[in-house]
Amino acid sequence: MADIKTIDDENFAGKKVLVRVDFNAPVDADGNVTDDTRIRAALPTINKLVGDGARVILTSHRGRPAGEGFEESFSLGPIARRLQELLGRDIVLSRELIGPAAQEVVDALEDGDVLLLENIRFDKREKKNDPEFARALADLADAYVNDAFGTAHRAHASTAGVADFLPSYAGYLMEREVATLTGMLDEPRRPFVAILGGSKVSDKIKVIDALLEKADTLIIGGGMCFTFLAAQGKSVGTSLMEADWVERAGAMMKKAADRGVALLLPVDVVCADAFANDANLATVSVDEIPDDMMGLDIGPETAELYAEAIGMAKSVFWNGPMGVFEMPSFEAGTRAVAEAVAANEEADTIIGGGDSVAAVNQFDLADKMTFISTGGGASMELVQGEALPGVEALR
Numbered sequence: 001m002a003d004i005k006t007i008d009d010e011n012f013a014g015k016k017v018l019v020r021v022d023f024n025a026p027v028d029a030d031g032n033v034t035d036d037t038r039i040r041a042a043l044p045t046i047n048k049l050v051g052d053g054a055r056v057i058l059t060s061h062r063g064r065p066a067g068e069g070f071e072e073s074f075s076l077g078p079i080a081r082r083l084q085e086l087l088g089r090d091i092v093l094s095r096e097l098i099g100p101a102a103q104e105v106v107d108a109l110e111d112g113d114v115l116l117l118e119n120i121r122f123d124k125r126e127k128k129n130d131p132e133f134a135r136a137l138a139d140l141a142d143a144y145v146n147d148a149f150g151t152a153h154r155a156h157a158s159t160a161g162v163a164d165f166l167p168s169y170a171g172y173l174m175e176r177e178v179a180t181l182t183g184m185l186d187e188p189r190r191p192f193v194a195i196l197g198g199s200k201v202s203d204k205i206k207v208i209d210a211l212l213e214k215a216d217t218l219i220i221g222g223g224m225c226f227t228f229l230a231a232q233g234k235s236v237g238t239s240l241m242e243a244d245w246v247e248r249a250g251a252m253m254k255k256a257a258d259r260g261v262a263l264l265l266p267v268d269v270v271c272a273d274a275f276a277n278d279a280n281l282a283t284v285s286v287d288e289i290p291d292d293m294m295g296l297d298i299g300p301e302t303a304e305l306y307a308e309a310i311g312m313a314k315s316v317f318w319n320g321p322m323g324v325f326e327m328p329s330f331e332a333g334t335r336a337v338a339e340a341v342a343a344n345e346e347a348d349t350i351i352g353g354g355d356s357v358a359a360v361n362q363f364d365l366a367d368k369m370t371f372i373s374t375g376g377g378a379s380m381e382l383v384q385g386e387a388l389p390g391v392e393a394l395r
């Protein structure tokens with residue numbers, strides 16, 4: 001981040017500052033925000049700018065509107081109401097995104113005021129990173145701040161293009177996410193234990209590859225473990241298994257062995273005769289998975305082995321649940337791992353990935369972790385060693 005300006009480098013008094021935030025929060029049928037984590041995550045940056053006496057113009061997307069103009073179901077109205085409560089000040093919501101009408105709303109702002117533009121994806125030029133659209137957005141402001149780490153892996157007009165036209169800065173959330181994740185990857189305190197789970201090997205192949213270069217121990221759980229078990233010649237019944245990826249999984253086990261990385265796979269699994277919470281269950285050794293059953297969680301012996309490895313770590317990176325934690329019958333493995341990570345107070349513990357973060361929240365352990373990334377896709381791309389367009393644009 002050394003070559004990127006941050007908002008601490010400037011006093012924004014009297015300046016119109018366009019701030020890209022990630023307000024893509026879930027909203028229920030009654031228009032209530034059901035999880036305001038992302039809105040809260042942007043508050044430090046907003047408060048700093050308000051404190052400076054800036055005129056703050058917030059912009060965000062929410063969901064996937066058609067891009068043909070306003071759609072009530074994707075409106076940022078519910079977000080504006082929640083933000084108003086959190087900030088304790090009035091928020092102006094502008095239907096217009098760019099042009100003279102938007103300019104008029106901006107011109108009416110006083111120092112310290114906060115304006116929220118409607119869903120930026122109501123204009124399809126946003127996702128196309130259309131330079132004219134980016135220019136029109138930039139015309140509203142004197143400076144640009146990107147605090148939307150969650151969309152930093154997208155090159156859109158409000159996340160990247162606009163930076164061509166304005167002095168640009170990283171917000172606090174962006175700064176902290178990038179510094180924490182790259183810090184762990186570049187200089188982990190060792191032993192560095194990486195835990196990977198979730199559904200598919202194919203989704204996570206680059207993450208696994210990248211972590212094999214960095215970690216001392218790689219723990220594998222979730223649906224993806226069955227492709228690895230298949231590569232060891234085990235029969236996995238009707239478990240989620242990607243036949244096309246078995247060879248690749250075998251190659252990764254070899255790479256781990258060559259590099260001296262301890263790759264841990266389950267020794268027992270919780271099997272079910274259907275993908276359902278009330279299915280018939282059997283906890284079996286990985287050598288005895290019945291032909292007509294699927295593994296939906298790691299077993300208790302595995303959980304104990306994993307917890308032991310996690311307990312010895314000085315750094316932990318975790319992405320992907322160990323089982324189908326959304327169903328109580330298959331949450332025990334993910335819970336055990338979450339508890340082991342939470343219990344290791346000596347280690348830097350970083351959680352990334354939408355479902356993994358949801359699991360940690362479900363078990364009420366979020367405040368026991370060192371850092372919880374707000375960006376699912378963006379944090380994975382960073383871990384994979386890919387440059388994020390939203391970060392690059394700030395350079």
Ligand code: ADP
Binds near residue numbers: 197240296355
């Ligand atoms: P994240 O969002 O943290 O990156 P993923 O999206 O990769 O995680 O994976 C999460 C999903 O994986 C969860 O919905 C979970 O139910 C599913 N999953 C975990 N273990 C299994 C399994 N054994 N079989 C099928 N699905 C699984």
Ligand code: MG
Binds near residue numbers: 353354355
């Ligand atoms: Mg997910």
